Amino acid sequence: MKNTFEIIWTNEAKSRLDSIHEYLAHNWSVKEVAGFYDKLEKKIGMISKNPYYFVTSTIKKTIKRCVVTDQVSIIFEIDDNRIVILALIDNRINPKVN
Numbered sequence: 001m002k003n004t005f006e007i008i009w010t011n012e013a014k015s016r017l018d019s020i021h022e023y024l025a026h027n028w029s030v031k032e033v034a035g036f037y038d039k040l041e042k043k044i045g046m047i048s049k050n051p052y053y054f055v056t057s058t059i060k061k062t063i064k065r066c067v068v069t070d071q072v073s074i075i076f077e078i079d080d081n082r083i084v085i086l087a088l089i090d091n092r093i094n095p096k097v098n
Helices: 011-027 030-049
Strands: 006-009 063-067 072-079 082-090
Touching: 006 011, 006 030, 011 030, 011 082, 030 063, 030 072, 030 082
Parallel strands: 006 082
Antiparallel strands: 063 072, 072 082
């Protein structure tokens, strides 16, 4: 059994992360921005080790959601031996992912 899954970021997810970074850099302290990235990195590590632990979408069983902070979640899909990060979403908008 494989210990970790390969992580692939879609262009949309990368773009959203860039937008989040820009917002954080202008509105938060350097320490708070670093804290966000520490949480994000930790959650991605958790996803790569056990993606089946996270909440499954009712739309498609291979799509999962991982809450990073109160404001941000990672939406990802399990595709054989890799994880595809589809998007980073704002939890306050309450999207219909589940």
